Amino acid sequence: WKCMTILLIFCIVRIHSSNPEDFCFKNEQNCSLSSKRYLLYDVNRPEGFNLRRDVYMRLAVLAHKMKQSSNSELNSFSLVLPPWSHLIHWTYRDYPEQIPWGLYFDVESLKKFAPVIEMYEFFDIYPNKYTKVVIDEVYNLQHFEDMFETGNFEERMNIEKCQRTHDKTYLFYKNITAKDVKCLSYHGPATKLTELFVNTSAKIILLNHAEVTLHDFFGSKLYWEARRSMRFSKELKLIANEFRKTVLNSTDASDNTLLPEMWTDEKPKRNAIGGPYVGIHLRRRDFVRNRPTEAPSLQKAADQIKKVLNNLDLKTVFVATDGTQEEFNDLTSFLQGYNVVKYSAPSKIEKKYKDGGLAIIDQIICSYARYFIGTHESTFSFRIQEEREILGFPVDTTYNVFCTGSGCQKPSVWEIVY
Numbered sequence: 001w002k003c004m005t006i007l008l009i010f011c012i013v014r015i016h017s018s019n020p021e022d023f024c025f026k027n028e029q030n031c032s033l034s035s036k037r038y039l040l041y042d043v044n045r046p047e048g049f050n051l052r053r054d055v056y057m058r059l060a061v062l063a064h065k066m067k068q069s070s071n072s073e074l075n076s077f078s079l080v081l082p083p084w085s086h087l088i089h090w091t092y093r094d095y096p097e098q099i100p101w102g103l104y105f106d107v108e109s110l111k112k113f114a115p116v117i118e119m120y121e122f123f124d125i126y127p128n129k130y131t132k133v134v135i136d137e138v139y140n141l142q143h144f145e146d147m148f149e150t151g152n153f154e155e156r157m158n159i160e161k162c163q164r165t166h167d168k169t170y171l172f173y174k175n176i177t178a179k180d181v182k183c184l185s186y187h188g189p190a191t192k193l194t195e196l197f198v199n200t201s202a203k204i205i206l207l208n209h210a211e212v213t214l215h216d217f218f219g220s221k222l223y224w225e226a227r228r229s230m231r232f233s234k235e236l237k238l239i240a241n242e243f244r245k246t247v248l249n250s251t252d253a254s255d256n257t258l259l260p261e262m263w264t265d266e267k268p269k270r271n272a273i274g275g276p277y278v279g280i281h282l283r284r285r286d287f288v289r290n291r292p293t294e295a296p297s298l299q300k301a302a303d304q305i306k307k308v309l310n311n312l313d314l315k316t317v318f319v320a321t322d323g324t325q326e327e328f329n330d331l332t333s334f335l336q337g338y339n340v341v342k343y344s345a346p347s348k349i350e351k352k353y354k355d356g357g358l359a360i361i362d363q364i365i366c367s368y369a370r371y372f373i374g375t376h377e378s379t380f381s382f383r384i385q386e387e388r389e390i391l392g393f394p395v396d397t398t399y400n401v402f403c404t405g406s407g408c409q410k411p412s413v414w415e416i417v418y
């Protein structure tokens with residue numbers, strides 16, 4: 001009995017004194033055999049919503065490829081979705097500062113492409129979430145300093161001196177710390193990171209400045225699979241569809257825009273007609289300040305809209321914009337005789353979905369228009385163009401942008417690949 005008691009006390013002491021960082025995830029039967037790994041990432045603070053969506057795709061392709069690998073060092077990774085925190089264009093008044101992906105996207109749909117989990121799911125698995133979460137290795141990605149001077153654009157990565165100081169807080173969580181922090185000069189697609197991951201036994205890795213990584217092959221079949229898996233949340237689709245139906249007389253049946261329940265069942269099509277309206281995305285605010293030559297004058301934009309409406313024998317234009325009410329009124333006054341519509345959210349919807357949700361509703365409505373005109377070089381417009389490729393619109397109804405101070409340009413065309 002004495003021996004048994006001593007053994008029992010020894011075991012209890014061992015369990016309690018074990019390094020919390022050498023943890024086993026909940027529900028894992030045998031800790032020493034546990035092989036799960038977690039990849040977290042963050043993006044440069046000033047980057048907006050729609051560039052962040054593009055960075056996700058680069059990492060989703062990486063996670064997808066790792067999942068398919070026969071190497072157990074790689075196929076054990078889950079990609080942890082960084083909450084939508086502190087985006088500089090958004091306000092977080094009366095709202096949590098960490099918005100999960102599920103409010104905006106169909107996470108089950110994302111999971112059909114890549115092994116992703118929400119941040120709160122990661123916390124739920126982590127044993128010490130209420131005290132602290134320790135990341136094994138943080139890599140602050142940075143561009144090679146000599147890249148543009150030497151013109152050396154070959155794929156490479158190297159641990160180097162940090163080019164600037166980095167925050168000691170991660171993903172805006174006060175309880176996340178790191179064991180080991182390095183700066184990684186990097187040039188190459190996100191998938192090149194596998195070379196790093198096979199050379200470390202770290203279980204939890206965080207990439208800061210993930211926007212430094214590139215796409216594997218921009219516009220490839222895999223790129224489009226990642227993009228197609230980014231379906232919006234069902235609730236936001238319902239809100240946008242209700243508006244299309246009641247205000248714009250637009251339904252999937254009449255617009256020929258019905259898609260299968262699962263993105264994995266989608267087939268190539270080019271026969272979408274779209275609702276009886278022209279959709280426009282008119283980016284204002286910081287875009288006008290930062291890129292004055294890329295922003296059209298409201299009078300010029302109205303002239304361009306009128307021309308398209310007349311050509312298509314339509315009367316209604318749907319306006320997606322971050323501009324002021326005054327700018328909207330000015331635009332409307334330049335379009336007399338036409339029906340100028342925008343989406344104004346009831347306060348309940350605005351409160352629940354905030355800036356990101358309203359942006360998505362605008363994007364959905366523009367996606368279903370018979371014809372779309374976007375803002376030159378706005379990633380918000382790019383994502384609408386992609387959505388229209390998925391819905392199967394003829395190319396010429398999608399790739400149009402407002403003429404700018406520097407002339408009328410045609411945007412690059414990225415046709416969908418299956």
Ligand code: GFB
Pocket residue numbers: 046047048049050051089090281282283286287290291320321322355356358359360362377378379380381
């Ligand atoms: O998505 P985003 O980064 O595209 O735009 P750009 C920034 C934010 O503006 C979005 C709001 O998250 C939305 O909250 N927004 C823009 C809109 N257009 C609309 C709209 O039509 N409707 C609604 N509801 N919201 C880049 C920035 O913006 O512009 C860069 O990401 C930089 O940081 C650059 O500021 C000048 O690519 O247009």
